[in-house]
Amino acid sequence: MFDTTHAHITTWVIALILFLVALGLHNAGNKKAMKIVHMILRLFYLLIILTGALLFWKHQSLDPAFYGIKTLVGLWVIAMFEMILVRLNKEKNTTVFWIQLVIAILAVVYLGLRLPLGWHPFA
Numbered sequence: 001m002f003d004t005t006h007a008h009i010t011t012w013v014i015a016l017i018l019f020l021v022a023l024g025l026h027n028a029g030n031k032k033a034m035k036i037v038h039m040i041l042r043l044f045y046l047l048i049i050l051t052g053a054l055l056f057w058k059h060q061s062l063d064p065a066f067y068g069i070k071t072l073v074g075l076w077v078i079a080m081f082e083m084i085l086v087r088l089n090k091e092k093n094t095t096v097f098w099i100q101l102v103i104a105i106l107a108v109v110y111l112g113l114r115l116p117l118g119w120h121p122f123a
Contacts, residue, residue: 005117008051015044019081026088038085045078055117062116070111070113 018041025034052074060067080101087094 005055008055011044011047011051011111022085023057049076059117066111066115070115072107073104073108073111077101077108079092080104
């Protein structure tokens with residue numbers, strides 16, 4: 001079932017869209033709708049972790065260290081999504097978390113493309 005990354009990438013894309021929708025709802029001042037979208041996004045965090053774990057367990061023998069690093073960076077992205085949304089709700093500064101999110105997304109995409117299951121534009 002997990003010979004490809006389709007389910008994992010689909011959950012990531014949906015999570016990214018939900019994150020952007022939650023940001024838009026926050027900026028529009030619609031806190032109730034933002035809370036609902038944020039809860040749905042949390043469900044997608046679990047789906048991302050589940051699909052990523054299944055891919056890791058199936059394919060980590062190809063390059064265990066690289067897959068482990070990608071897993072940690074992927075969790076870092078999820079943590080930054082959550083920290084940004086929670087701190088926005090509390091009306092606290094999020095600049096540091098936005099910088100970390102950009103770095104983490106660039107790193108996770110690069111690592112994902114370099115892994116054996118990924119597309120190999122850098123090889």
